[in-house]
Amino acid sequence: LQQGWWASIPTLACRCVRPGVAQQAAMGGGSSAPKEIRAVFIGMPGAGAKALAGRAATGEFPATEAESSASLEWRQVRRTFEELDLHLLGLGSQTGLWREHLPSCQVLVFVVDGSKDIDATKVSSTFQSAFKDHGLPEGTPVVVLLNKMDLVEASIGEERKAIMAASMAATGAMTQCKICSVSAKTGDDVDEAVRVICGNTLTF
Numbered sequence: 001l002q003q004g005w006w007a008s009i010p011t012l013a014c015r016c017v018r019p020g021v022a023q024q025a026a027m028g029g030g031s032s033a034p035k036e037i038r039a040v041f042i043g044m045p046g047a048g049a050k051a052l053a054g055r056a057a058t059g060e061f062p063a064t065e066a067e068s069s070a071s072l073e074w075r076q077v078r079r080t081f082e083e084l085d086l087h088l089l090g091l092g093s094q095t096g097l098w099r100e101h102l103p104s105c106q107v108l109v110f111v112v113d114g115s116k117d118i119d120a121t122k123v124s125s126t127f128q129s130a131f132k133d134h135g136l137p138e139g140t141p142v143v144v145l146l147n148k149m150d151l152v153e154a155s156i157g158e159e160r161k162a163i164m165a166a167s168m169a170a171t172g173a174m175t176q177c178k179i180c181s182v183s184a185k186t187g188d189d190v191d192e193a194v195r196v197i198c199g200n201t202l203t204f
Contacts (some may be wrong), residue, residue, distance in 0.1 A: 035084035039143075039197050040101055041071070043111030044126060045093040048147040051184040052111055053090025056194050061185055072097070082198045093126075098134035107141050107197050114146030114160050114181060120167040128171050142177045143197050144168060150183040157181050 043049035053071040054062035062068040071090025079086050091097045092111075102108070110127055112118060130136045144164055149157050161179050168177050180193045 035082075036087060037084060037106050037198060038074075038087045038104060039089070039107040039109055040105040041088070041090040041092070041109040041111060042098060042102075042130060043092060043109075043145075043147075044113060044123060047093070047111040047113040048184045049092040049109070049111035050090035052109070052145060052147060052182065052190065052193075053088050055184045055187060055190050056197075057088045059187075061187070077194075079194075079198055082195075082200055084198060086194070086198060095129070095134070098130060102130060103135040103137065105136060105140060107143060108136060109143045109145060109197060111145045111147050112164060113148055114157060115148035115151040118160055118163045118167070120163060120170075123164070124167050124171050127168070139176070142168070143193065144177060144179040145193055146179065146181045147184055149181040150186045150188055 041049040041053040050068050050071040051062050053075075054060070054067060057071070057075040057077055062070070071088070071092075072094075074087050074089050077086045077088065089101060091101060108130065110130075112123060131138070146157070146160060146164060152160075161181060164179055168179070178196050180189060180196060182189045182193050184190065
C-alpha cells in the first residue's frame with residue numbers, strides 16, 4: 001500500500017497528508033521528463049548526517065574519513081519503485097557550505113543524535129538558521145532523522161521523537177515534516193527513511 005507521507009506539523013503524530021502541488025511538481029509529477037529529487041543532509045555536530053547520506057547512497061556505513069567526506073559531493077541513486085533519480089548530498093554541520101546548496105534543495109534531511117538527550121533550544125536554533133540564514137526555500141519538505149537509535153531503548157527513542165516533534169513545531173519555519181528513527185551504523189530503518197525522502201511510505 002502506497003501512502004502520502006508528509007506529516008502536518010500541528011498533528012505530527014496523528015495524520016499524514018499527501019504531497020501538495022508544489023511537492024508533486026518538484027518530484028516531476030505530471031511530466032514525461034525523468035523525475036528527480038535533490039535531498040540535502042544537514043544536522044547537529046556529531047549527529048552523523050554525512051554518514052547517513054553515505055549509507056543512503058551506497059548501502060554501506062562509511063568506515064573511513066575519506067568515505068564520509070565523499071558525501072560532500074552529489075551522488076545519484078536510481079529509485080526504480082518511485083521511478084525517479086534521488087540526488088544526495090551530505091553537508092552535516094558544516095554551515096559554511098549550507099548557503100551554496102540549500103537554495104536548490106528539494107527535500108531537507110535534518111539529522112539529530114538520538115542517542116543523547118536532545119537540547120531542544122539548540123536544535124531549534126540550528127534548524128531555523130537553515131531557513132533564515134542559508135536560503136532554504138520556504139515550504140521545502142523536511143525529514144528529521146534521529147540517528148544512532150540502535151543505542152537506546154525503544155521507550156526512550158519514542159520520548160525523544162516527541163521532543164523533536166515539539167521542537168520542530170515550535171520553530172514555525174515549515175508546515176511539512178516527517179520524523180524517523182534510524183541508525184547509520186547498523187542500517188536500521190534507513191531504507192524506510194529513504195522511501196520517505198522519495199515521497200513514499202510502505203505499510204505491510
